[in-house]
Amino acid sequence: MRYLPLTDADRAAMLDVIGAASVDDLFIDVPAEARLSGPVEGLPMHASEMAVERHMSALAGKNLSAGSVPFFLGAGAYRHHVPASVDHIIQRGEFLTAYTPYQPEIAQGTLQVLFEFQTQVARLFGTDIANASMYDGSTACWEAILMAARITRKDRAILSGGLHPHYGEVVRTMAKFTEDEIASLSCELKGEPDDAAVIAAIDDKTSCVVVQYPDILGRVPDLAAISEAAHAKGALVIAVVTEPVALGMIEAPGNLGADIVVGEGQSLGVGLQFGGPYLGLFGCREKFVRQMPGRLCGETVDAEGKRGFVLTLSTREQHIRREKATSNICTNSGLCALAFSIHLTLLGGSGLAQLAAVNHARTQAVVERLTQIPGVSLLNDAYFNEVTLVLPGDAREVLRELADRKVLGGVSLGRLFPAQEDLHNGLLVAATETTTDEDIETLAIELAAVLEGVPA
Numbered sequence: 001m002r003y004l005p006l007t008d009a010d011r012a013a014m015l016d017v018i019g020a021a022s023v024d025d026l027f028i029d030v031p032a033e034a035r036l037s038g039p040v041e042g043l044p045m046h047a048s049e050m051a052v053e054r055h056m057s058a059l060a061g062k063n064l065s066a067g068s069v070p071f072f073l074g075a076g077a078y079r080h081h082v083p084a085s086v087d088h089i090i091q092r093g094e095f096l097t098a099y100t101p102y103q104p105e106i107a108q109g110t111l112q113v114l115f116e117f118q119t120q121v122a123r124l125f126g127t128d129i130a131n132a133s134m135y136d137g138s139t140a141c142w143e144a145i146l147m148a149a150r151i152t153r154k155d156r157a158i159l160s161g162g163l164h165p166h167y168g169e170v171v172r173t174m175a176k177f178t179e180d181e182i183a184s185l186s187c188e189l190k191g192e193p194d195d196a197a198v199i200a201a202i203d204d205k206t207s208c209v210v211v212q213y214p215d216i217l218g219r220v221p222d223l224a225a226i227s228e229a230a231h232a233k234g235a236l237v238i239a240v241v242t243e244p245v246a247l248g249m250i251e252a253p254g255n256l257g258a259d260i261v262v263g264e265g266q267s268l269g270v271g272l273q274f275g276g277p278y279l280g281l282f283g284c285r286e287k288f289v290r291q292m293p294g295r296l297c298g299e300t301v302d303a304e305g306k307r308g309f310v311l312t313l314s315t316r317e318q319h320i321r322r323e324k325a326t327s328n329i330c331t332n333s334g335l336c337a338l339a340f341s342i343h344l345t346l347l348g349g350s351g352l353a354q355l356a357a358v359n360h361a362r363t364q365a366v367v368e369r370l371t372q373i374p375g376v377s378l379l380n381d382a383y384f385n386e387v388t389l390v391l392p393g394d395a396r397e398v399l400r401e402l403a404d405r406k407v408l409g410g411v412s413l414g415r416l417f418p419a420q421e422d423l424h425n426g427l428l429v430a431a432t433e434t435t436t437d438e439d440i441e442t443l444a445i446e447l448a449a450v451l452e453g454v455p456a
Contacts, residue, residue: 063274064403066079066272070407070438070439070440071408071435072366072407072408072409072410072429072443073411074243074410074428074429074430075164075216075386075411075428075430076166076243077272077275078245078266078267078385078432079272079432079434080267080355082269082271082343083343085342085346086269086339086342086343086346087339090342094108094110108308108309111297111311113337114295114334115297115298115309116341117133117337117340118297120340121265121281121283122283123252124244124344125247125253125263125283126253126256126261127260128254128284128285129283129285130284131282131283131294131296132295132334133265133281133282133333133336134279134280134281134294136276136278136279136280137240137263137265137281138166138167140262140280141163141170141171141240141262142174143282143294143326143327144208144238144260144284145207145210145238146293146326146327147288147292147293147326148207148208148238148260149208150291151207152207152208152234154205155180155181155205156203157180157182157183157206158202158206158210159171159184159185159210160185160209160210160215161184162187162193162216162217162221163212163240164242164416165216165417167212171210180207181205185197187216187217187413187420188422189217189379189422190379191219191379191380192219193215193222194221195221198221202230203233204234206235208235208237209230209235209236211237211238212239212241212242213241213250214243214246214384217379217380217388217413217428218386219380219382219383220384223237227256227257227258236260237257237258238259238262239256241263242263242264243264243384244263244264244267244281245267245268245352245356245359248352248357249356249357249359249360249384260284262280262281262283263281264281265279265336266278266279268347269340269342269344270340279336282294291326292313294327295314296311296312297309297312298310298312355433358433359384362385362431362432362433363383363384363385363431365440366435366443369444370389370429370444371389374448376389376390376451377389377390378390385430386428386429386431387429387430388413388427388428389427392451394414395412396412396414396424399427402443405446405450405456407442409427409429410427412427413425413426413428414426
């Protein structure tokens with residue numbers, strides 16, 4: 001839809017109706033120091049539609065898109081092949097025209113797929129139940145911490161050092177408003193996950209322990225041991241899964257004692273899309289269902305005995321009184337959940353296991369080839385489709401050089417953990433079914449050239 005600007009006369013008429021002297025009066029409650037005093041420096045006041053289109057196209061042309069060059073980025077955003085049928089099915093009328101389940105009686109297509117989505121997520125996570133999706137993985141993590149505090153009546157959460165730092169930042173930001181105590185363990189560049197440090201940090205005041213699985217360095221923590229220690233102190237275990245394809249190969253967190261499992265569903269059905277939209281996943285034990293944020297779709301029968309789907313629980317403040325709500329940010333990512341569910345349905349259980357095996361094999365091939373380069377060593381022996389390599393220099397500089405050579409070679413730990421100089425030599429490399437032998441060889445050749453100081 002085109003943007004239709006107001007005329008001065010339109011604006012004056014609207015202000016007159018509401019009794020405001022100027023547009024500035026509408027923002028009188030915003031502190032003066034937080035408001036702009038004039039135009040943004042360097043930003044033009046206006047331009048023609050054609051000029052804006054040309055400018056934005058030129059900016060977009062500077063991007064290296066995932067499908068155009070060898071791609072090894074990860075750290076919570078993974079490039080997988082999304083079948084063309086996913087995009088076709090999400091545009092079917094029963095989904096596209098009944099997108100939101102605010103009026104469930106006329107959104108049966110959407111409610112049915114959300115019901116099936118919940119079933120898939122619960123089975124994937126090894127939990128009793130799952131909700132109809134969340135905003136994204138990081139906010140789902142914070143919602144889980146709030147939920148644990150309500151259940152345990154404690155307010156101290158422990159964040160493993162292997163938790164994605166962006167998730168940790170979201171948690172600490174939100175905790176400023178609730179005064180929850182957040183104990184963040186530091187990430188260390190070592191081959192074993194920080195299981196012992198996590199267990200040692202648990203005390204009688206701990207509401208929950210948050211552990212990423214696999215963690216930010218690609219390591220696989222011992223959830224069973226952490227769960228046993230946490231439960232002994234009356235604390236809950238929250239497992240964070242940023243790569244759901246991994247669960248086609250490693251044990252589901254719920255089967256290892258995790259009480260709440262959250263994560264990011266982008267890997268299945270949802271492309272990278274330069275950063276969003278993404279899809280939050282949330283599952284838990286059935287006994288905690290009343291404290292679970294978000295929506296829960298259920299199956300029932302109508303007056304004629306026909307199967308139907310209803311919105312069984314909806315606990316956010318848009319639906320019920322604020323003081324009774326369990327959340328105010330658990331947006332249901334309906335379209336992304338639909339894409340996730342279609343992709344997972346097309347794969348099936350055996351297909352997901354095969355996809356996971358291919359991902360792991362591709363990563364093994366990357367490790368085998370790159371560790372042949374002088375100065376490059378492997379940090380962690382156990383991994384799924386993402387692994388940490390240690391370089392002889394700062395990985396940030398290496399990755400900039402690789403990008404100039406049209407290779408997206410991974411994610412530097414220095415970018416994720418800028419304050420920790422001991423991590424700056426770490427390079428996260430992810431591989432999926434889309435990674436070819438040619439991609440691996442190109443990365444190896446260019447990485448070796450960069451480390452040797454050979455000009456592009």
